[in-house]
Amino acid sequence: MSGPVPSAWDLLRRRCEDCRACGLSETRTNVVFGVGKQDSPILFVGEGPGQQEDLQGEPFVGAAGKLLDEMLSIIDLGRDNCYIANVVKCRPPGNRDPREEEQAACAEYLQEQIRLIQPKLIICLGRIAAGVLIRRDFRITREHGKWTKRDGVWYTAIYHPSALLRDLNRRPETFLDLMNIRDKVREVCPEVWN
Numbered sequence: 653m654s655g656p657v658p659s660a661w662d663l664l665r666r667r668c669e670d671c672r673a674c675g676l677s678e679t680r681t682n683v684v685f686g687v688g689k690q691d692s693p694i695l696f697v698g699e700g701p702g703q704q705e706d707l708q709g710e711p712f713v714g715a716a717g718k719l720l721d722e723m724l725s726i727i728d729l730g731r732d733n734c735y736i737a738n739v740v741k742c743r744p745p746g747n748r749d750p751r752e753e754e755q756a757a758c759a760e761y762l763q764e765q766i767r768l769i770q771p772k773l774i775i776c777l778g779r780i781a782a783g784v785l786i787r788r789d790f791r792i793t794r795e796h797g798k799w800t801k802r803d804g805v806w807y808t809a810i811y812h813p814s815a816l817l818r819d820l821n822r823r824p825e826t827f828l829d830l831m832n833i834r835d836k837v838r839e840v841c842p843e844v845w846n
């Protein structure tokens with residue numbers, strides 16, 4: 653058999669689509685792999701697909717996604733110049749938090765996405781992603797907007813857009829966090845805006 657050699661991205665996507673490593677694979681409609689610019693210096697990581705994402709196979713396309721798009725556009729970011737992925741690639745039923753064992757089963761896919769993207773900034777959307785990528789006991793209410801550098805990569809977390817839909821009081825702080833992200837982009841990877 654011959655044909656085009658699949659890229660590392662194609663192979664990873666196929667592995668995710670075939671994955672049966674946890675129970676979420678039994679209830680999913682689609683694997684939600686990720687979207688955006690594969691060599692962007694900026695990676696956003698959410699928690700896991702919701703209903704609309706499961707149906708459409710793309711991250712952040714429901715109500716929270718609409719808000720995320722608006723948040724990103726404030727600082728001239730979006731799906732064309734960033735990459736957006738999730739901790740788990742299949743929808744937890746009823747939009748519950750992904751369980752520890754589900755996060756663990758999916759961890760190698762996110763790690764491989766990070767290895768392929770080689771981002772300079774990783775922005776966690778909410779407490780679950782921050783717990784996986786920054787620190788197990790990360791406290792989103794106290795630590796959102798703070799930066800940590802590890803192995804040459806800057807990490808921060810902001811409130812999850814779903815939390816901002818529920819609680820309008822958190823929006824002013826998030827606006828400041830976005831301004832702070834804009835400053836970090838200007839410092840570390842202004843080329844995203846070209």
Ligand code: URA
Pocket residue numbers: 684698699700701702705710711712713716717738814
């Ligand atoms: N919430 C997430 O964390 N990720 C999505 O893709 C959609 C909603």
